Amino acid sequence: MTNSWSEIWNLRASLYGFLANSLLDPIQGDNTVFTQKFWRNFPLDAANDQIKSGLEQLILCSASLEELSEEKAIENVMVEYTSLFLGPGHPKAPPCESFYRNGERLFFGRTAFAMKETLYQNGLESKRKNKQPEDHIGIELMLLSVLSSQLIGLEESKQVSLVKEQLFLIDEHLLSWINEFCEQVKLHGSTGFYGGLIELAWGILLWDRELLEEFMASNEQVG
Template sequence: MMTKTWAEVWSFQEQLYSFFANYLLEPVQEQNKEIVTEQFWRQFPLEAANEQIMSGLEQLVNFTSKLDEQDMINSIEEVNVEYTELFIGPGVPKSPPWESFYNTRKKLFFGTTAYVMKDLLSKQGLESKHSGRQPEDHLGLELLYLTVLTEQLHNEDIQRQVNIIKDQLAFMDEHLLSWIPNLYDDAKNNGSLGFYSGFIEIIWGTLLWDKELLEEFLAEYEGKEELLEK
């Protein structure tokens, strides 16, 4: 692991997941305009730990460098047009941000995973403001759920941390990583700009990277357990 404490790693991941979730759940606002600038992505505090992170960052840097040549209002408008086309519609979105669309044969918008996610969110005291109108298995909501699990790692004893991390890994495998590659492909093939395909690719890479770190934590714990047993 990097020369950081586990608590620092978890805090960083919380910030990342919350950031990603917020920009998936809502289009870019005037007060958050820095996200469409080249400088923002050149200074983004994420190491290129894998191919997806490296590729996503490169794509966003290249795209926003072109946006910097025009008026900021126009830049935000262009990015938000892509957001609408990919994630909202009209009609069927070109890159639906809901797990059930990708994990059901009939491409349902309120499939089983939508109700599974609604239950998981409810157990954490969370509720989507679009409940009943949009499925709860939206990528942004799944990332917020992961944020909540990560927050719970602080101030817990080691056994409880291990249990939470096992829940995180299972959630990543069963939900997020089971469909985000397909979502990325749709965003890449149907995006008018390429901003959101780069954004989704970074999220994909972050999940893969975080999974490695969580598995490393479990390996350290299991190694200590073996030493205590000897």
């Protein structure tokens, strides 16, 4: 690794913040994300198959969107977002962990309450409480972004407990369901944009897990 840990924490915060904001609401305003150039210049190398495949899908999708007017491109992606994550009726790919973690396919299940407690313990609260489960993928990713920002400027010895918390969050509240979620998004997507985005997020989580394990190992050697 050639980057300093401070640079890595900044990159992680930026990546997770971008993913979270892209999934909490339909993308509006920043239409550069619908261009091939944006994804070809993505600030992370294809460290695993999921990142590689996700970026390839996003580049392919962007090539199709660039053939449309800006208004039509936004409309198509917004229709996909609504159909997948909101409805009408039952969303085709619910973006909440509890839906995939229990046999009854329920919202506001056990993991939603666990995430609510995790937010509380970190002095945080969802602005969408009582309307959107706290185990929404966007909220879970945003929490990772916030926790990564908190690492910046801390002594490495004080970073260990925060890194452990993030490893737990990645393992127990994201990697445990994002593969099935990704399958549903790809199966029911219309433009392919969100299928590529979720697969990219999956790959970033896998990359990040290895990175955090490397950090923990280096601190164990120092200790």
